[in-house]
Each structure stands twice: as structure tokens, then as C-alpha cells.
Amino acid sequence: MRRRAYIETYGCQMNVSDSEIVASVLGASDYDLTDTHEDADAILVNTCAIRDGAEAKIWARLRQLKAVKRDRDVRPAPVVGVLGCMGERLKGKLLEADGLADLVAGPDAYRDLPRLIDAARGGGDQGLAINTQLSLEETYADIAPVRRSDAGPSAFVSIMRGCNNMCAFCIVPFTRGRERSRPRGSILDEVRRLSDEGCKEVTLLGQNVNSYADTKTSDAFERYYAPGFKSVYKPRRDGAVRFAELLDAVADVDPEMRVRFTSPHPKDFPDEVLRVIASRANVAKQLHMPAQSGSSSVLERMRRGYTREAYLDLVERARRDILGVALSSDFISGFCGETEEEHADTVSLMKAVGYEKAFMFAYSMRDKTAAARHLTDDVPEDVKKRRLAEVIDAQRKGAEAANAREIGRVHCVLVEGESKRSDERMSGRTCTNKRVIIDGVDTFAEYSPSSSSSGNDSPAVVGIHSGDYVAVRIDRAGANTLYGTPLGRTELTRFHRIHGASFARGV
Known part of the structure; x- marks a missing residue:
């Protein structure tokens, strides 16, 4: 008899x-997956x-789930598990x-x-079970992920795990372990499967995604970083397939x-990575640079x-090399x-760069980190909140200034589904990862750059759908x-052939 498992996920895309x-x-x-904990034999909470x-x-x-276990009177009480970081x-x-x-269960014990x-x-053992052993090799490269049927036109593809950067504030190296990269062949096989299944966008994932290197054979390292950046560790990358080559192959x-990636480190944006992003029509023109x-x-x-x-020099080079690039940060x-x-x-850095998006938090000290060992969390909480x-x-x-400059531009938008506020509107994202609410989606034509509206001579297209x-x-x-008006259905290559960039001023 097959059992049922319910999985709740918190935190980042890697989770x-x-x-x-x-x-x-x-x-x-x-085990079969269930959409509710009410009939589950195992309730697993993937944590951050x-x-x-x-x-x-x-x-x-977890306190809520303890009550669920206590009140279960028909079936045996479910097993509650804590996974991840x-x-x-x-x-x-x-x-x-x-x-x-x-x-x-830790991230390497699934x-x-x-x-x-x-x-x-x-x-x-009193009903308790634990495995939090970290691995130097585990990448789950041979496991085909099971994606939810409502996941939409996009998918995540993990390409590396762990992190060696040892930033003073960060717990990730202690919860995710040392950096290791998945073999390129298994990544490309998964991307091909997703393409065959009709997926329209993949996001390459890793704790330090652009440090990817699937073999490591020597100590030469500095030339792989962006100018002016260094690291506390020496990655072995000579002879390896590095991130620029992988991104190009994907x-x-x-x-x-469309291809995206997250979360990167600024040091791993050498010129060859910027060149791949600039030259490939289907690589998103958005950089997350924490x-x-x-x-x-x-x-x-x-x-x-x-x-x-x-850092500011990297921003300047990115904007010089990648036309229309959008920047986000932490x-x-x-x-x-x-x-x-x-x-x-x-x-002043925020004002100088003008980020389209940022993830911003007050500092929270984590055990085991260098900050916890050597520094003092001495900024008062009220000062943290004010800053x-x-x-x-x-x-x-x-962001308001950057988005105001978008008015009048034409973007290639991947439709993800109906708008949350109205089923008469659709929602999607641009190549630069900006959310767009699309009005007037009932009837329009195939996209023609010679027209600024749907009133052209092309055959009418009734409605648009997720994945268009x-x-x-x-x-x-x-x-x-x-917020925008649809001008017509298109393709990535066609849009890029017409405009030569991720967007165009006017039509």
C-alpha cells in the first residue's frame, strides 16, 4: 500500500x-504526494x-503540526520531519x-x-531519527526532480551545492557544506528533458551559482574572478567547465x-560571463549582484x-556590455x-546604482559564523530598523525611477498565468525579470513591429495562455x-531578431 507525504517549503529557490x-x-x-497534511503519513517541512x-x-x-498529530483520531499520527538548513x-x-x-534530515541526507x-x-531510539551528515560529493545529479503540476512554464535546475566563501555573516557554508558542482552532462540532460516537456524558462540554481566548476585540478584561480575581487579560498578551476561555458551550453x-541563474557572488562575474549574457538572446538580461x-x-x-x-566598476562594466541590463542586490x-x-x-550606493530590486534585511547574528566568533552584534535593534x-x-x-523609464518600451514577456487580482488580466515577467500585468488579453494578432496595436492584418489570436x-x-x-498592452504573440528569437536587445523604445 502506497503511503502519502506532504511537503511544505520555506526559504529560497534552492529549497x-x-x-x-x-x-x-x-x-x-x-509514497504519493498529497496537497494537504490532513491525510498525510509523513509531513516534511523544508526549512530556512x-x-x-x-x-x-x-x-x-511545528507547534501547529504538533496539534495536528495530537488531534489525529482516525489514522495513525503522521511523522513530522524537519528538512534542510x-x-x-x-x-x-x-x-x-x-x-x-x-x-x-540535512540537505545532503534526502x-x-x-x-x-x-x-x-x-x-x-524513542521514535527519533536524524541524519545531518554533510557531504563533499552529493549533488543529486542522478535524481530526476518531481515538479508540481501547477509549477507553470518555469523550472529550477540545481547546478551546484554548498559554498566556500565563508562571508562573516553567513550560515550557509555550515548548513549546506562545501562547494561542489554537478557534472555538466547531467545538467544538460535535465534541461533537454524540460525543453521536450514544453518548459519555457529555466533558472540555474546554486548557493554560489556562478562559481560553478565541474572538475578542479590546479591552484590557479585569480584570473577567474572579476577585476578587483578576491576570495578567502582557492578554487581549483583549471581544466574545469566553468560557469560561462555551462551557461552558453544551456x-x-x-x-x-529563457535562461536565468541565481544566486551569484559578484566576484564570479569575469568578462566572459558578461559576454555570454550579452550575446545570447535567451539568457535573461538581469543580474543579481549582492x-x-x-x-x-x-x-x-x-x-x-x-x-x-x-563593485561600482563591475556595475559599470555590466551596463556597458549588456544592453538594457537590470540589476538587483542584497x-x-x-x-x-x-x-x-x-x-x-x-x-549612497543604492542611489548611485538605482537597483530595480533588492532584498534588504536587518542583521541577524548566526551561530558558528566568523562574526559570531570574532565580532560583536553591537548595533541596537532600533537603529538597525531605522537604517x-x-x-x-x-x-x-x-526602482520607481528605473520603471518610469520603461513607459513606451516594448518587452518580450513570458506569461505565467492570470493576475492575482483579476482573471481578465494576465501576469508575466520580462527578460529583465520585471513583473508585468497585461491588459486587453482577449483578442489580438501575432506581433508585427510595424504596428503599435493589435489592429494589423495578421490573423487574430484569441487569448493568451501561460507559457506564451x-x-x-x-x-x-x-x-x-x-502595466502594459499586448501587441502580439512572439518568440524569443523573433523578438531578438527584430530588436536586437531585451526591449525596444517604442515599436
């Missing part, structure tokens, strides 16, 4: 990808440990927390889940499949391996010892969303 791996592992061991707030949310959810970080504490979890569930259900699989701070002195305490000046407010002057440097509000305000103003590429003229803009 989404990991949950798809978990689904595949369980499916091969006589990057900040206090993320962990607090998981603790609250929080499981790796807290380990035994979860199992001692008043019965909130029956098993704990193959062991069927055994762990059976062990927890069997009552051995883009070559299907010219009509700055974390605009102050060189804070960056040094963070062990980021670059200065403010080196920022931490109130890191150890941050002064008002250092905070002002971050605000974060100022950073958010600077980013919002930059549509040329959209932007009519108005907010800080986070663009």
Missing part, C-alpha cells in the same frame, strides 16, 4: 528545488535558517523540543528519508527557452573580498560595528510592477 528532489526520492519508495525571522516562522509551524543547524535541539519533530521515516514510525539547448554593504570597511569586516570601488543593515558614516555609504527603513526607501525611489511569449508595450509603472 524549492530540494523539495522536488525529496518528492522524487519518496516517489521511488512507494538564514535569519531569526525565518526560524521563528518554522518553530510556530534549519535541521542541519539545530540538529538535536529540534528533537528535544517537546516532541515537535520526529526526524531531522536519499535517506524513507529509512528515517520508517525509523521514526517504528519507535526505535542556452544552446533550446533558443526558445553588495551587502556600500562601505568598504564594512565589506572588509564581512569578508566579502571587494571594495565599494571594485543588503544587510546594522552589521557588527556599522557606523552612521558606513550606513550612509550604503544609502533598514532608509535603505528600503532609497531602493524604492531607485508576448510582445507588450508598457503603458504605466509602479515601483514593483509594470
